């Protein structure tokens with residue numbers, strides 16, 4: 519009875535969540551994106567009590583005393599710490615509903631390369647955070663919808679989503695993925711490559727936020743004219759004292775070269791696997807780039823050079839996955855849950871099989 523009452527609360531409750539390695543976005547049906555914050559949690563080290571999440575916690579990374587830990591509960595798009603992820607989601611959902619106790623239906627975006635166990639963890643985290651029902655949508659599909667592509671047509675489309683922890687490459691036709699590649703190399707690996715480079719070539723130790731800022735400021739995937747310089751501050755590896763260094767954009771590009779090449783190779787591999795008719799379509803329609811790391815200067819040009827196919831950036835690369843998943847919420851209209859579940863779970867459906875709080879309760883009962 520209680521479940522039915524909650525369902526009757528209607529569409530205003532429905533959410534789409536892009537739970538990313540770097541950022542989590544929450545889209546509220548009928549309103550748009552209501553939360554866009556870093557996927558970071560600050561906890562009391564001993565008790566594990568969560569002190570803050572999102573922007574406030576991110577500012578603490580690398581700056582906490584021993585009693586506080588600021589960390590990211592996801593690694594390469596996969597939940598590494600289930601309890602902390604649940605708490606983070608609970609707080610983000612709570613911000614949307616401003617303290618009202620509601621149990622939303624949620625569409626969660628997931629990287630296409632997750633295993634069944636990893637997918638279950640996403641569902642579990644979302645249900646434990648208060649969701650009544652969880653539907654999963656593959657990120658490349660959501661990115662394509664969010665960028666405004668009509669993916670229902672029998673036409674090949676290629677999407678490349680380069681985030682913080684994963685890069686996803688997919689060929690899509692008639693609403694489904696025909697070819698997909700998921701690579702655990704993305705923005706944080708660019709940061710790691712820069713950290714390693716600065717230590718090896720300049721004896722300078724820097725943290726991830728500093729490396730990320732340098733990458734965003736002067737990093738690139740193709741030579742940029744004119745070349746630029748950036749300043750980076752860290753600790754001298756030998757003396758242990760603070761030191762500043764000026765570094766050129768050419769050198770930063772060299773530091774990122776290997777990681778960028780891995781993503782380019784994955785795109786080429788996916789194109790080689792794509793059936794010829796669809797590959798022909800993609801040569802016409804181009805490659806859509808989404809995700810924060812596709813904003814690395816010269817990335818679309820680099821993909822275009824290496825594949826011979828024009829690559830273009832989504833209008834809003836950081837939000838288009840959440841926007842696309844949000845648009846798919848419209849498909850959740852109507853409260854005949856049983857009918858909807860069976861209709862969604864078809865070969866051409868954008869959704870995977872949904873999980874509900876009731877399913878989980880039944881499973882738990884079965885285990886006992």
Ligand SMILES: Nc1ncnc2c1ncn2[C@@H]1O[C@H](COP(=O)(O)OP(=O)(O)OP(=O)(O)O)[C@@H](O)[C@H]1O
Pocket residue numbers: 537538539540541542594595680681682683684685704705706730733734737808809810811812813814815835836
């Ligand atoms: N202008 C920019 N240039 C280069 N990189 C950028 C830029 N803006 C953001 N990024 C990078 O984008 C990444 C975050 O992108 P995004 O929010 O799409 O990731 P995510 O969805 O949280 O991660 P994932 O999908 O891999 O789980 C970070 O690594 C960040 O450094």
Ligand SMILES: [Mg+2]
Pocket residue numbers: 538539657681682809839
């Ligand atoms: Mg993402």
